[in-house]
Amino acid sequence: MTNLHDPREALRPLFRTALQAAFGPEFADEDPILRSSTHADLQANLAMGFARRLKMQPRAVGEAIAAALPRNEVLARVEVAGPGFLNLTLADGWITAAATAMLQDPRFGVPCATRPERVVIDYSAPNVAKEMHVGHLRSTVIGDALARLLSFRGHEVIRQNHVGDWGTPFGMLIEHLLDRGEAEASAELGVGELSSFYKAARRKFDGDPGFADRARNRVVKLQSGDPETLRLWSILVQLSHRYFSEVYRRLDVTLTPDDIKGESFYNSLLAPLCDELEKQGKATINQDALCLFPPGFVNRDKEPLPLMIRKKDGGFGYATTDLAAIRHRIEDLKATRLLYVVGAPQEQHLAMVFAAARELGWLVPPIRAEHVKFGSVLGTDKRMFKTRQGDAVRLVDLIDEAVEAAQREVRENCKEVDDEETIRELSRSVGVGAIKFADLSCDRIKDYVFDLDRMVRFEGRTGGYVQYAHARIQSIFRKTEKELGALVFAQGLSLSSDSSERQAERALMLRLLGFREAVEAVENTLQPHLLCTFLLDTAEAFSTFYQQCPVKNAAPERRAVRLSLCKLTAGVLATGLSLLGIQAPPRM
RNA sequence: GCGCCCGUAGCUCAGUUGGAUAGAGCAUCGGACUUCGAAUCCGCAGGUCGCCCGUUCGAAUCGGGCCGGGCGCGCCA
Numbered sequence: 001m002t003n004l005h006d007p008r009e010a011l012r013p014l015f016r017t018a019l020q021a022a023f024g025p026e027f028a029d030e031d032p033i034l035r036s037s038t039h040a041d042l043q044a045n046l047a048m049g050f051a052r053r054l055k056m057q058p059r060a061v062g063e064a065i066a067a068a069l070p071r072n073e074v075l076a077r078v079e080v081a082g083p084g085f086l087n088l089t090l091a092d093g094w095i096t097a098a099a100t101a102m103l104q105d106p107r108f109g110v111p112c113a114t115r116p117e118r119v120v121i122d123y124s125a126p127n128v129a130k131e132m133h134v135g136h137l138r139s140t141v142i143g144d145a146l147a148r149l150l151s152f153r154g155h156e157v158i159r160q161n162h163v164g165d166w167g168t169p170f171g172m173l174i175e176h177l178l179d180r181g182e183a184e185a186s187a188e189l190g191v192g193e194l195s196s197f198y199k200a201a202r203r204k205f206d207g208d209p210g211f212a213d214r215a216r217n218r219v220v221k222l223q224s225g226d227p228e229t230l231r232l233w234s235i236l237v238q239l240s241h242r243y244f245s246e247v248y249r250r251l252d253v254t255l256t257p258d259d260i261k262g263e264s265f266y267n268s269l270l271a272p273l274c275d276e277l278e279k280q281g282k283a284t285i286n287q288d289a290l291c292l293f294p295p296g297f298v299n300r301d302k303e304p305l306p307l308m309i310r311k312k313d314g315g316f317g318y319a320t321t322d323l324a325a326i327r328h329r330i331e332d333l334k335a336t337r338l339l340y341v342v343g344a345p346q347e348q349h350l351a352m353v354f355a356a357a358r359e360l361g362w363l364v365p366p367i368r369a370e371h372v373k374f375g376s377v378l379g380t381d382k383r384m385f386k387t388r389q390g391d392a393v394r395l396v397d398l399i400d401e402a403v404e405a406a407q408r409e410v411r412e413n414c415k416e417v418d419d420e421e422t423i424r425e426l427s428r429s430v431g432v433g434a435i436k437f438a439d440l441s442c443d444r445i446k447d448y449v450f451d452l453d454r455m456v457r458f459e460g461r462t463g464g465y466v467q468y469a470h471a472r473i474q475s476i477f478r479k480t481e482k483e484l485g486a487l488v489f490a491q492g493l494s495l496s497s498d499s500s501e502r503q504a505e506r507a508l509m510l511r512l513l514g515f516r517e518a519v520e521a522v523e524n525t526l527q528p529h530l531l532c533t534f535l536l537d538t539a540e541a542f543s544t545f546y547q548q549c550p551v552k553n554a555a556p557e558r559r560a561v562r563l564s565l566c567k568l569t570a571g572v573l574a575t576g577l578s579l580l581g582i583q584a585p586p587r588m
Numbered sequence: 589g590c591g592c593c594c595g596u597a598g599c600u601c602a603g604u605u606g607g608a609u610a611g612a613g614c615a616u617c618g619g620a621c622u623u624c625g626a627a628u629c630c631g632c633a634g635g636u637c638g639c640c641c642g643u644u645c646g647a648a649u650c651g652g653g654c655c656g657g658g659c660g661c662g663c664c665a
């Protein structure tokens with residue numbers, strides 16, 4: 001059965017038949033290069049490329065393909081244009097049938113993956129006893145969107161929050177904890193005063209030699225498994241976990257304490273791993289450190305670049321932990337797709353870890369690892385986003401400011417919403433949605449400018465604009481129901497006879513049919529902005545439709561059809577937003 | 589020094605992996621509300637796609653070389 005929802009999927013077999021008929025079976029599998037077009041619903045760009053191979057004029061190739069396309073109910077018109085472009089106009093009947101099928105599908109035309117995978121997503125990764133700040137924003141937001149979207153596609157997603165909960169800083173943190181008194185310190189950390197706690201410890205470590213000695217001594221105790229030290233350590237860890245959960249709740253992020261698998265988890269695996277690799281001769285001692293030399297990496301002197309897994313003092317660094325983690329994800333968690341939502345500066349390091357894992361025979365097809373890298377958050381001055389004092393901006397402050405700014409917009413614009421509780425709740429949805437949408441809507445590889453005032457607006461290409469389109473539809477439902485007693489939906493969609501209304505309905509339906517393609521594109525490329533673009537274009541198509549076509553005041557039959565089209569649109573917008581981790585408030 | 593990433597309208601960003609006249613949104617200007625939400629819609633204007641070569645029917649996109657910005661490059665994570 002052909003896929004009823006997706007225009008390109010529906011067209012592919014037609015081109016297959018046409019290519020085979022016109023040029024022979026060896027051409028049947030050629031890509032028709034179907035693209036959206038300003039000249040038609042879609043265009044096929046394959047003819048020009050064929051011309052040379054066939055020793056024909058490109059235009060003649062286009063005409064031959066057009067002539068060979070079988071009779072079908074998908075295409076209404078095919079025109080050869082320019083050097084051989086095929087301009088494709090879809091049949092109205094096919095569009096309405098496809099949109100109707102989508103309406104009746106609870107998944108709005110997005111099927112589950114035919115080959116579901118187990119996907120590990122490593123994201124967020126804050127540090128224990130340290131404040132979450134803008135530096136964690138992108139990993140957290142992008143990672144969570146991918147986790148939601150891949151789950152929706154039917155994959156089994158395993159979230160791995162690789163929290164920094166081990167290492168030398170814990171010596172000073174534990175000593176500071178003791179100096180402050182457990183109860184006092186717990187209270188301080190419990191309310192999220194992490195940065196002052198950390199900074200105070202750091203200050204003492206740098207300024208007080210006696211304290212520094214105690215801290216170093218404490219590190220030794222921690223690493224040797226001293227029970228009392230571990231108990232103190234776990235106080236810090238538990239309080240931090242509680243704090244992270246609070247931030248995630250406010251950010252509407254799905255991570256829970258169960259998803260945390262911090263560096264400490266891999267602790268007991270590091271020494272055996274190094275011994276094993278050394279014994280097998282896969283790792284070698286170089287200048288007293290145990291190293292792997294993954295192929296293809298050189299230092300500034302063009303010598304092989306080591307991935308150091310055991311330092312000359314016997315200690316382990318992050319490379320060791322990352323290696324243990326990738327093995328755990330493959331061998332124990334049995335994932336086939338590993339995603340690392342980590343900033344672009346880590347590119348070389350991760351590439352080396354992946355290369356090493358390949359060399360060691362762990363990372364073998366079909367298993368693959370992907371670095372979902374992203375650029376920096378910049379201020380409006382185009383420099384790294386920082387406070388005026390030059391500190392990293394706390395995530396909680398960022399959220400507060402966004403919600404506050406959103407509340408100004410809400411109070412100004414949302415006249416339908418008056419009670420304070422709803423205003424607060426709505427401002428939260430809009431403010432958090434604005435931050436996330438702004439982050440997700442531009443290509444993640446690039447840096448982007450964080451401009452709160454611009455982001456929280458409902459005008460322009462913002463999250464608020466999409467939420468607003470959705471809320472307007474809900475408003476139509478409320479008003480229609482109030483006025484007419486009941487909402488009567490049509491079973492099937494159809495187009496008006498009036499030409500301008502017809503055009504707006506048709507454009508909206510055609511837009512909606514691209515939902516599947518957008519979701520699958522994100523699944524494949526791990527670029528959430530492709531879905532954002534789709535949602536903005538859909539919201540825009542709805543606004544044009546809304547302007548052009550009365551719903552409540554249309555004749556009963558037309559009204560029923562338009563209500564159904566509204567329902568489909570609202571469903572797609574709300575579903576799309578949910579895949580990004582953004583709410584769709586019913587009124588605003 | 590070597591390597592990676594980025595450079596598109598005044599500003600913020602797209603550009604479906606090589607396709608037609610490079611598109612949106614802000615901002616500016618001009619239209620459209622006694623009818624479902626004007627937070628919207630319709631339109632005008634705005635460009636040497638950092639620069640120069642090359643590849644080919646065709647380049648913002650691919651290759652090479654420059655310029656500018658950012659980030660990495662053996663015992664911090």
